[in-house]
Amino acid sequence: xxxxxxxxxxxxxxxxxxxxxxxxxxxxxxxxxxxxxxxxxxxxxxxxxxxxxxxxxxxxxxxxxxxxxxxxxxxxxxxxxxxxxxxxxxxxxxxxxxxxxxxxxxxxxxxxxxxxxxxxxxxxxxxxxxxxxxxxxxxxxxxxxxxxxxxxxxxxxxxxxxxxxxxxxxxxxxxxxxxxxxxxxxxxxxxxxxxxxxxxxxxxxxxxxxxxxxxxxxxxxxxxxxxxxxxxxxxxxxxxxxxxxxxxxxxxxxxxxxxxx
Amino acid sequence: xxxxxxxxxxxxxxxxxxxxxxxxxxxxxxxxxxxxxxxxxxxxxxxxxxxxxxxxxxxxxxxxxxxxxxxxxxxxxxxxxxxxxxxxxxxxxxxxxxxxxxxxxxxxxxxxxxxxxxxxxxxxxxxxxxxxxxxxxxxxxxxxxxxxxxxxxxxxxxxxxxxxxxxxxxxxxxxxxxxxxxxxxxxxxxxxxxxxxxxxxxxxxxxxxxxxxxxxxxxxxxxxxxxxxxxxxxxxxxxxxxxxxxxxxxxxxxxxxxxxxxxx
Numbered sequence: 001x002x003x004x005x006x007x008x009x010x011x012x013x014x015x016x017x018x019x020x021x022x023x024x025x026x027x028x029x030x031x032x033x034x035x036x037x038x039x040x041x042x043x044x045x046x047x048x049x050x051x052x053x054x055x056x057x058x059x060x061x062x063x064x065x066x067x068x069x070x071x072x073x074x075x076x077x078x079x080x081x082x083x084x085x086x087x088x089x090x091x092x093x094x095x096x097x098x099x100x101x102x103x104x105x106x107x108x109x110x111x112x113x114x115x116x117x118x119x120x121x122x123x124x125x126x127x128x129x130x131x132x133x134x135x136x137x138x139x140x141x142x143x144x145x146x147x148x149x150x151x152x153x154x155x156x157x158x159x160x161x162x163x164x165x166x167x168x169x170x171x172x173x174x175x176x177x178x179x180x181x182x183x184x185x186x187x188x189x190x191x192x193x194x195x196x197x198x199x200x201x202x203x204x205x206x207x208x209x210x211x212x213x214x215x216x217x218x219x220x221x222x223x224x225x226x227x228x229x230x231x232x233x234x235x236x237x238x239x240x241x242x243x244x245x246x247x248x249x250x251x252x253x254x255x256x257x258x259x260x261x
Numbered sequence: 262x263x264x265x266x267x268x269x270x271x272x273x274x275x276x277x278x279x280x281x282x283x284x285x286x287x288x289x290x291x292x293x294x295x296x297x298x299x300x301x302x303x304x305x306x307x308x309x310x311x312x313x314x315x316x317x318x319x320x321x322x323x324x325x326x327x328x329x330x331x332x333x334x335x336x337x338x339x340x341x342x343x344x345x346x347x348x349x350x351x352x353x354x355x356x357x358x359x360x361x362x363x364x365x366x367x368x369x370x371x372x373x374x375x376x377x378x379x380x381x382x383x384x385x386x387x388x389x390x391x392x393x394x395x396x397x398x399x400x401x402x403x404x405x406x407x408x409x410x411x412x413x414x415x416x417x418x419x420x421x422x423x424x425x426x427x428x429x430x431x432x433x434x435x436x437x438x439x440x441x442x443x444x445x446x447x448x449x450x451x452x453x454x455x456x457x458x459x460x461x462x463x464x465x466x467x468x469x470x471x472x473x474x475x476x477x478x479x480x481x482x483x484x485x486x487x488x489x490x491x492x493x494x495x496x497x498x499x500x501x502x503x504x505x506x507x508x509x510x511x512x513x514x515x516x517x518x519x520x521x522x523x524x525x
Contacts, residue, residue: 072493075492082496147490147493149490149494169477170392170393171476171477171481172475172478173471174486181367185367185376186376187375
């Protein structure tokens with residue numbers, strides 16, 4: 001009995017030591033099984049295209065596994081600066097990327113991978129009869145925007161400012177997928193989302209293009225991270241997504257190649 | 262706290278108890294250690310923070326009132342009335358506990374949303390839409406918090422001495438009179454404990470709220486939503502907001518506990 005308890009106590013102590021060690025160990029790259037695994041942190045708007053790119057990369061490099069963590073860019077940047085183990089980071093705005101480079105977590109300069117533009121997403125059939133930005137300010141039209149703190153919200157603010165449209169949205173969503181969900185459920189008549197998100201959910205909703213979106217184009221920088229556990233794999237993955245084949249996947253999803261502006 | 266002389270606390274209990282406490286308290290220490298103390302008063306004075314805090318306190322309180330009004334009778338039904346399918350109903354009551362709150366929010370939209378089962382009728386008949394309103398926040402919070410109240414009150418009812426109720430019945434009291442004059446005073450501490458738990462859960466509610474009621478300052482942006490958005494750009498601000506929410510809730514909970522429950 002005594003022996004067993006001692007062992008349990010030792011296990012508990014070991015667990016605690018491990019937990020405490022975890023606090024300080026964030027700066028060292030994870031040792032060991034870096035071999036065939038590439039961990040990518042990518043903005044939520046890249047969900048469909050990067051899932052596809054990850055599979056393509058795995059097919060081209062047998063034995064390699066690509067794991068992609070999709071979330072709002074700012075949340076990902078916070079995770080990275082707090083020591084989350086990632087090899088590659090793709091942000092939906094240079095400002096978000098800057099928080100990572102400023103923290104000294106990037107290996108080298110980020111490059112612009114693609115660009116994205118806003119469209120007005122409306123529920124299928126366009127019940128609010130929205131044809132342009134000015135319609136969003138009409139009384140009775142419920143609008144979902146992204147919160148200013150996330151890139152799609154910042155872009156929305158720029159576009160609305162460029163068009164001189166002032167409106168009170170029904171909600172300021174935490175990310176673009178949240179705004180999109182409100183349109184899909186028909187709870188709002190319109191939302192400003194990325195063209196890529198609208199294209200990925202085509203059928204459940206319609207997209208209305210508007211000229212002012214050209215004033216609020218979002219750049220998506222990509223970078224290999226300094227504490228990458230698999231720097232070689234990370235660079236190979238970045239080369240893959242920046243290749244002609246990779247860009248073809250991205251443009252098919254509605255992104256624009258960086259030189260097209 | 263009474264320790265009889267000669268009886269030592271067994272190490273096999275003390276050790277995991279200590280580890281458990283450490284596990285619960287360490288994250289709090291993390292928040293305190295990283296808090297930018299100097300900017301705390303300035304942040305507290307920001308109108309946006311006070312608006313979110315006031316909205317949080319108001320909606321959590323309203324949600325608790327709603328939960329007490331509906332949850333106490335529900336708990337009584339589960340504890341005192343035999344009916345077919347009671348076990349199933351009891352399981353259903355705990356559904357919001359296991360449901361991820363975001364899913365709960367989507368479910369609420371499918372019922373109370375503009376195109377929802379009840380929501381479309383509410384909109385067409387009374388012109389009432391609940392999503393994106395403060396009432397929607399209360400509804401979302403009540404949905405996730407009510408099980409805490411029902412479970413606490415049902416436990417209290419089951420533990421209460423039924424002989425008082427039987428005595429009241431033999432003296433000619435009807436079930437309603439017995440409930441209001443005998444049962445309710447008997448389980449009052451249980452109701453208070455359940456209400457406090459319910460309030461605390463409502464105060465911290467995030468997922469169902471942002472999904473069902475959205476996020477707009479002054480209308481539906483409660484403190485947890487403000488914390489999440491602050492996290493997007495400013496970790497320090499998020500820590501400060503978390504600490505404010507934490508301090509206020511702990512202060513209120515501790516105050517209530519002393520007053521209502523008489524425990525130390």
